[in-house]
Amino acid sequence: MTRIAIRNGLVITATDETYADVLVQDERVAAIAAPGSDPAVSWADGADQVLDADGCYVIPGGVDAHTHMEMPFGGTVASDSFETGTRAAAWGGTTTIVDFAIQPRGGALREGLDTWHAKAEGNCAVDYGFHMIISDVGEGPLKEMDGLVDEGVTSFKLFMAYPGNLYSDDGQILRAMQRAEGNGALIMMHAENGLAIDVLVEQALAAGRTDPRYHGDVRHVLLEAEATHRAIQLARVAGAPLYIVHVSAGEAVAHVAHARDDGLPVYAETCPQYLFLSVDDLARPDFEGAKYVCSTPLRPAEQQARLWRGLRTDDLSVVSTDHCPFCFVGQKDLGRGDFSKIPNGIPGVETRLDLLHQAVLDGHIGRRRWVELASTAPARLFGLHPRKGTIAPGADADLVVYDPAAEHVLSAETHHMNVDYSAYEGCRVTGRARTVLSRGRVIVDGGRYLGRAGDGGFVARGIGSYAG
Ligand code: DUC
Ligand code: ZN
Ligand code: ZN
Numbered sequence: 001m002t003r004i005a006i007r008n009g010l011v012i013t014a015t016d017e018t019y020a021d022v023l024v025q026d027e028r029v030a031a032i033a034a035p036g037s038d039p040a041v042s043w044a045d046g047a048d049q050v051l052d053a054d055g056c057y058v059i060p061g062g063v064d065a066h067t068h069m070e071m072p073f074g075g076t077v078a079s080d081s082f083e084t085g086t087r088a089a090a091w092g093g094t095t096t097i098v099d100f101a102i103q104p105r106g107g108a109l110r111e112g113l114d115t116w117h118a119k120a121e122g123n124c125a126v127d128y129g130f131h132m133i134i135s136d137v138g139e140g141p142l143k144e145m146d147g148l149v150d151e152g153v154t155s156f157k158l159f160m161a162y163p164g165n166l167y168s169d170d171g172q173i174l175r176a177m178q179r180a181e182g183n184g185a186l187i188m189m190h191a192e193n194g195l196a197i198d199v200l201v202e203q204a205l206a207a208g209r210t211d212p213r214y215h216g217d218v219r220h221v222l223l224e225a226e227a228t229h230r231a232i233q234l235a236r237v238a239g240a241p242l243y244i245v246h247v248s249a250g251e252a253v254a255h256v257a258h259a260r261d262d263g264l265p266v267y268a269e270t271c272p273q274y275l276f277l278s279v280d281d282l283a284r285p286d287f288e289g290a291k292y293v294c295s296t297p298l299r300p301a302e303q304q305a306r307l308w309r310g311l312r313t314d315d316l317s318v319v320s321t322d323h324c325p326f327c328f329v330g331q332k333d334l335g336r337g338d339f340s341k342i343p344n345g346i347p348g349v350e351t352r353l354d355l356l357h358q359a360v361l362d363g364h365i366g367r368r369r370w371v372e373l374a375s376t377a378p379a380r381l382f383g384l385h386p387r388k389g390t391i392a393p394g395a396d397a398d399l400v401v402y403d404p405a406a407e408h409v410l411s412a413e414t415h416h417m418n419v420d421y422s423a424y425e426g427c428r429v430t431g432r433a434r435t436v437l438s439r440g441r442v443i444v445d446g447g448r449y450l451g452r453a454g455d456g457g458f459v460a461r462g463i464g465s466y467a468g
Pocket of ligand 1: 073294295296346
């Protein structure tokens with residue numbers, strides 16, 4: 001039996017903030033005790049380790065519900081392996097990721113899921129789950145969905161973008177949603193009108209508009225809004241809950257808000273890149289804009305206020321990263337002379353908590369909302385709560401001692417993600433994970449990594465809770 005006492009911190013959950021001692025026994029939180037109270041004192045006396053959190057917050061470890069480790073894309077593969085990517089997550093205070101397994105086109109869901117299990121097993125620094133990307137909706141895969149739900153893969157992502165690759169048409173989407181309505185799964189949607197985007201891509205390239213900045217133009221905001229609206233209507237027809245991933249535009253948030261006002265089980269996430277970066281980054285000279293090519297694309301800076309408002313009103317319920325890193329040298333440059341060949345994705349699994357804490361300091365969100373957006377809400381929606389996403393007796397001891405005053409500069413020189421640039425290079429932020437526990441083990445402490453590959457295990461998820 002191992003006992004750890006975390007003393008004198010401000011314990012913050014999505015609902016409460018209180019000075020307390022958090023007592024950890026083996027992999028779980030055993031108790032939350034008033035500082036200096038009898039149980040806290042006797043525990044500290046008998047603890048194997050006492051962590052002093054004076055001046056720090058104690059928060060539940062981050063849950064990043066949207067990562068792509070080792071994802072094949074555009075003729076290359078995302079540069080973080082499960083080992084390097086989950087280690088970087090741990091450094092940034094994220095103790096659970098939910099990554100996307102991909103059905104091979106023409107193959108079975110099982111084949112894709114087994115492939116992703118093999119990539120992750122024994123390699124992860126923190127716990128992980130899987131969503132399943134259905135790239136080829138047909139009778140077989142639809143039937144397979146039920147079995148995956150039983151195995152703890154309870155969410156399925158469909159693409160309205162990328163025709164000929166990951167794309168599903170409206171009929172396929174409706175069928176998958178109907179199946180989800182029956183088995184309790186959550187459909188996640190990449191909502192962009194891919195057929196229309198491809199026309200604009202062809203026209204842009206024919207007119208000689210080949211630089212990264214045109215990636216933002218062709219992935220028009222109205223084509224995100226239209227697809228978001230269409231996905232919502234299809235989910236209504238099927239009677240299924242829906243989760244829109246990586247929302248980047250106020251026009252799309254408006255459709256989500258409208259649905260939610262009507263009481264529909266429609267949820268959405270945004271990502272730090274849409275809150276902190278813009279088309280100005282995509283337009284950086286000398287092909288530097290390629291570092292900022294992701295889909296949905298970065299938008300004009302004026303959009304950011306609409307996203308922050310959506311986060312405050314809960315029309316946007318989660319901030320995930322869509323972490324999908326490609327090196328500038330050797331990967332992003334596949335698209336020199338043709339922006340449509342730049343692999344889509346931005347690194348961010350390590351920086352999410354700190355950027356969102358900066359948003360607390362900047363007055364965009366409150367501290368409890370910070371915890372809710374980064375940990376509690378994704379845990380609830382994706383069937384991990386109350387094991388993950390909160391601090392309570394019986395919950396996994398996935399905990400972060402967070403120093404809210406620690407200033408640091410984000411940089412590729414110092415980050416732990418396996419990618420040769422930072423999208424936030426030179427950006428000064430205040431706040432940093434000081435100590436990170438994953439299921440009761442201290443894996444990061446005071447600038448040292450103490451964990452090992454294989455510390456993290458697969459988490460079978462339940463059905464998400466979609467109320468409220
Ligand atoms: N968007 C990205 O930017 N990368 C991977 C897949 C996606 O939908
Ligand atoms: Zn996507
Ligand atoms: Zn993604």
